[in-house]
Amino acid sequence: METVEKLTGILRNHGMKITPQRLMIFKVMENNTSHPSAEEVFKRVKRVYPTVSFTTIYKTLETLRDLGEVKELIIDEDRKHYDPNINTHHHVICSNCKKIHDIFEDFSLHVKLPDSLKKDYTVSGFQISFHGTCKECA
Ligand SMILES: [Zn+2]
Numbered sequence: 001m002e003t004v005e006k007l008t009g010i011l012r013n014h015g016m017k018i019t020p021q022r023l024m025i026f027k028v029m030e031n032n033t034s035h036p037s038a039e040e041v042f043k044r045v046k047r048v049y050p051t052v053s054f055t056t057i058y059k060t061l062e063t064l065r066d067l068g069e070v071k072e073l074i075i076d077e078d079r080k081h082y083d084p085n086i087n088t089h090h091h092v093i094c095s096n097c098k099k100i101h102d103i104f105e106d107f108s109l110h111v112k113l114p115d116s117l118k119k120d121y122t123v124s125g126f127q128i129s130f131h132g133t134c135k136e137c138a
């Protein structure tokens with residue numbers, strides 16, 4: 001993700017109004033390594049701006065995703081998580097506390113889409129998710 005300052009400019013150019021609530025969403029996301037869900041971002045922004053709606057949070061995160069400023073992680077079935085680190089990396093998830101850690105290892109796996117799907121998809125990348133129990137939960 002770009003710095004909050006640059007991001008504000010980019011979004012203005014896309015016709016988005018930069019409200020104090022949206023600015024706070026950017027600040028929550030900047031350098032955030034906890035992979036928050038939209039609900040978690042909502043809770044943090046709501047503390048400062050109690051009238052903010054969940055829709056505002058969700059839509060803003062979706063716009064950031066569409067612009068390639070954050071990555072959407074679908075790890076849990078019921079909620080999406082957002083990652084401002086858009087460089088290729090992988091994750092390890094604790095099945096108990098749901099903490100998500102980054103892995104910056106370059107796994108030279110020869111992961112390929114099955115031939116039967118190749119005609120239907122152009123692959124732009126892949127992510128590996130490890131699942132297990134973290135030290136605190138063990
Ligand atoms: Zn844990």
Ligand SMILES: [Zn+2]
Nearest residue numbers: 083085089102
């Ligand atoms: Zn990550």
